[in-house]
Amino acid sequence: MLTSLRELPARKLHGPKLAVLTAYDYPAARMLDEAGIDLILVGDSVGMVVHGLPDTTGVTMEMMLLHTAAVCRAVKRAPVIADMPFASYRSPEEALANARRLMACGASAVKLEGGVSHLAEVRAIVEDGIPFVGHIGMLPQSVKEEGGYKKKGRTEAQISALLADARALDEAGACAMVLESIVPEVAAQITGLVAASTIGIGAGLQTDGQVLVTPDLLGSYPWFRPPFAKARADLAAETTRAVQEYIAEVQAGTAR
Numbered sequence: 001m002l003t004s005l006r007e008l009p010a011r012k013l014h015g016p017k018l019a020v021l022t023a024y025d026y027p028a029a030r031m032l033d034e035a036g037i038d039l040i041l042v043g044d045s046v047g048m049v050v051h052g053l054p055d056t057t058g059v060t061m062e063m064m065l066l067h068t069a070a071v072c073r074a075v076k077r078a079p080v081i082a083d084m085p086f087a088s089y090r091s092p093e094e095a096l097a098n099a100r101r102l103m104a105c106g107a108s109a110v111k112l113e114g115g116v117s118h119l120a121e122v123r124a125i126v127e128d129g130i131p132f133v134g135h136i137g138m139l140p141q142s143v144k145e146e147g148g149y150k151k152k153g154r155t156e157a158q159i160s161a162l163l164a165d166a167r168a169l170d171e172a173g174a175c176a177m178v179l180e181s182i183v184p185e186v187a188a189q190i191t192g193l194v195a196a197s198t199i200g201i202g203a204g205l206q207t208d209g210q211v212l213v214t215p216d217l218l219g220s221y222p223w224f225r226p227p228f229a230k231a232r233a234d235l236a237a238e239t240t241r242a243v244q245e246y247i248a249e250v251q252a253g254t255a256r
C-alpha cells in the first residue's frame, strides 16, 4: 500500500495497480486508510453524494476545506488528494492561493479538471512545489457547457485533444491524472504515453489504477450508481433494516 506520492513512479513500472477511493468525512477516511487503500480523494462529488446538489458546480472552497480537514484528521498513512472545486482556479493566482489553502488542511496533493485549457494554473501550482493530480476526459464541472455527461475519445478530434491534454499535464509535472469516462483503448494509449500514473474511472482496465466514488462501492447512495461501478456492499438496505428494527422495538417498548 502507498505511503507517499514519491512511490508512484515505481508503482507505475512494477505494479500493483493503484486502488483509490473518495472520502469526505473522518470515519470513512479512517476506515479506508486502515483497510489499506492506496490514495484517498476528497472529491467534489461530495456535493452530490453528501450535500444532495444536482451536480458539482455548486461545490465551494469552504465545503472542500471543511471536508479535506476532516479527512486529513483521520488519515495516518495514505496520501490525500483534495479536489479544487468549480470556479476556484480561474487564474494562476487564484489557483495557487486556493491550492495552498487545501494543502494547509493537510492534503498531500490537489487536483483540478482540465488539461491544455488550464496549463497556466497547473504550472503555478507545480512551480510552488505543490504535488498536482490532473483530471481529463469527461469533466463533471463542465456538465452545463457540455449538456450532460458524455464519454470522451470517440472521435479523432477528441482523441487528439485528450492526448494533447495528457502530454501537457505530464510535461507540467503532474504526478498522476484521473482519466474519467474515456474510451478504454484511448485510456490505454494515454497510460503508455505519460510518466504520471493514470487513475481510471469508467475508462477500462488498462490504466495504472482505478478510482470509485465510495458510496457507489458501498451501495450507500442507492438513488444513482454509474453502470461501470460495481457495488460490493448494500449499506442502504442494511441501514433501512436497522432503522426499521429500531422503530419497531421503540414502538413495542423493548428498545431505548
Ligand code: KIV
Pocket: 022, 041, 042, 043, 044, 045, 046, 083, 178, 180, 201, 211, 213
Ligand atoms: O469528485 C470526484 O469524486 C472525482 C472522481 C469521480 C474521480 O473527481
